[in-house]
Amino acid sequence: MQWNINIPTAEYYDVQEIPGRTTGPIEHLIRALEDAKEIAIDTETTGLVRWKDMPLYWSVAWGNRRATVHARTLPLFRSVFQDRSKRWLLADAKYDMHILANVGVILEGPVVDIQVMHALLYEDRPHGLKGIASHILGWTWSDFQDTFGKISVKQNAEALIRRAEAENFNLLIEYAANDAWGTLEGGRQLKIQLEKVYTNSLFSVLPPYINTLWDLFDKTEVPYTKVLWECERNGILIDQEYLQRIAPTASAEIDDLARSIVHETGGKVMNPNSGQQLINYFTSIGAPLTKMTKGGVSGIRKTAIDATVLDFLSVSHPVAAKTKRFRELTKLKGTYIDGLDEVKDPFNRIHTRFNQDVARTGRLSSSGPNLQNIPRADNDKWKLRGAFIAPPGHKLIVADYEQLEMRLLADGSREEGMCDVIRRGWDIHMGNAAMIYGVPYDDISVAKKTEKKVKSGELPESAMTEYMKQCLIFRAEVKTIGFGLVYGMGDGKLARDLGITKKEATEKSKHFMEKYPAIKSFKEEMLKDATEYGCVFTIMGRRRSLPGIHSYDRGDRSKAERIAVNTPIQGSAADVVRVAQLHCWSAGLDARYGARMLLQVHDELVFECPDENVEECKAEIKEYMEHPFAVELSVPLGVDINSGASWLAAK
DNA sequence: TTAGCGGGCGCG
């Protein structure tokens, strides 16, 4: 096969020369790498578990050479790995960094993840090494499975590689060296491409040193990879006994509920988690099922039986209420109680992956397990956040941005009314309601407080006056409209959410826009960018292209328009948090306080800190988070920061 | 047994 890139011969090295196998003495490779400034590196490992698995082979590419090397040589390359002036190129960098760290190897220089580079340029394409190679280099080679065979229970990665070692060693050398060469060449091309893309920001704070996507990548994404690697490496401690205590209770409760449902439906529903059985049952008793699902990729719409439908049916059918409860409990049990238990390390710590190249907006995603969707206390009878704890002598510090997206909307639009609300330190939704309906802020505030006291039984129902109720309706309306406009909500959905007619909803959103005209202009500006340039920008100059914006399909076009409004807000929030994390990291909180960053949950950071340093550390984190940029935004950023023995207690 | 899909639902 002829490829349109040059592929040098794969060299092989081991601790000592092996006639007919190695290419030369290992010292030659050490010397060559000592001279190299830019090196791609990859590992072949015993498996995919990042806190446990070990390297078997590693491969490197630099200049116009590539080599595969036995893992036992790694200690000999100390001088190479410790050289801070070297740039390392990797694909899925954090994975290999974990594997290397498992044998004591730390890459001290900057680590460049070509998957993140690719994600900045081509949001809608696959960012895996093989995907990048075929897309950017026009080069494909046989993947792990085609080279070594399928990983199964009986044949794990190590067994497969050992077999190749014995049976077809050259194939192994070739495969490993391909990965490194593809990474090096892909990285070189992507750098050239990133340098060509000039970027922009609607907001005023884009630092002068960011002109192109390469600048954005080099200044923020590259150091961020290491920050995230440390978060992953640290992991978060789990209270093992806590989980063990609630697991049987949960099982028993679920079983009871299931039995009761089977009984009440006369045995027609054997498994309340089966949508089909539920649909059959409710149809058989003549219950109305009108809602349809979206239909997934195929677009085939089916009868929906989700929480909204079950709520509706609950009024006349107790089975529906029980089914909903059953779903909630099995979700908690399966995903969070059993799920977390299965992935903890021997020290009861859980290591999520923070994916830097997944979300189209520039947000992180978290997986294996996802620690960004742990239930909140108000939605979880077992208080699972209480199972995430600090070790003895430590506290968890939890820092939350207050209304970050709304504040960025205020800054981006320069809507004076909204900026004013924020500068006064008002609650954003109450303040907006006051501005838009011309009601005194204090009245709404009093109404909210009274409502709270009535709910807790401290005050009688009669304490709520009609006027107070009206104030709260104003607040609820403005809150829904506010969130809705960030997501591009239509009036139909707004009407449904507020329980009013569509005509009324249209009136209300019109009224909102009349009072906050700059918000309207902001939306129009984003749509203009999208139409003219085919992309929108975030505060740090991240781009998202919108191919659907000129689609002839009205649905696709509308979707692109909603994205055009949402991405600058959601993506800018992600940028702010990212920059704050970089500040926290470069401030050396670990060295000075023994404080470690553990989690990022979009607008929230979680740290672990020795008791005696908690207050000082909190003050510093708050400062970094509230002032991420050299230039101040047009509104202040607010951070709510707390500490406690657990994630639950620190809220 | 395994893989992929759709529905549903947890979070921000």
Next chain:
DNA sequence: AAAGCGCGCCCGCTAA
């Protein structure tokens, strides 16, 4: 005419 954004995981179901 109607249309909310961004994720990942569990479960049931079907096909291979």
